[in-house]
Amino acid sequence: MKLNEWQTDSEYVALVSDLLARPEVQHLADFTQHHNNTRLDHSLSVSFDSYKIAKRRGWNYQAVARAGLLHDLFYYDWRTTKFDLGTHAFIHPRVSLRNAEKLTELSDMEKDIILKHMFGLTMALPKYKESLLVSMVDDYEAVHEYSGHVHTKWHAFVQRMKTANSTL
Numbered sequence: 001m002k003l004n005e006w007q008t009d010s011e012y013v014a015l016v017s018d019l020l021a022r023p024e025v026q027h028l029a030d031f032t033q034h035h036n037n038t039r040l041d042h043s044l045s046v047s048f049d050s051y052k053i054a055k056r057r058g059w060n061y062q063a064v065a066r067a068g069l070l071h072d073l074f075y076y077d078w079r080t081t082k083f084d085l086g087t088h089a090f091i092h093p094r095v096s097l098r099n100a101e102k103l104t105e106l107s108d109m110e111k112d113i114i115l116k117h118m119f120g121l122t123m124a125l126p127k128y129k130e131s132l133l134v135s136m137v138d139d140y141e142a143v144h145e146y147s148g149h150v151h152t153k154w155h156a157f158v159q160r161m162k163t164a165n166s167t168l
Helices: 010-020 023-030 039-057 061-070 088-103 108-115 129-166
Strands: none
Touching (some): 010 039, 010 061, 023 088, 039 129, 061 108, 061 129, 108 129
């Protein structure tokens, strides 16, 4: 997703504007997700890209947009916070669902999307095709965001090597 592309889609904005108005959702901007992105940016990317695909396919794009935005609704740094009951990958979908349920009423599909978005890493099978879609888009976005970080590091390394070679 191009930065802020979602803002130009009035139907999408109408679907998620009540959620975006909530301070609990805006607070996601305070957390780094995948190096160069905030958790809010990541959630918007997952939500909007999933929404576009679901809409093209005639699936429940409303549920995908809303649950995609809420799929990572947790307020801790996943790199440093440790749990006795399991790893972040297994814990945060339940934390996100619990937090989302405090903000808005969720359909069964929206609950499943949030709870199962780590499918593949967890064995919690998605009940709906929309749940699988958000899980796959979440994986894609995570890789895309991380590869941007790697690209930046690689570019800096290449520039240092060029500078070092030119001084020899």
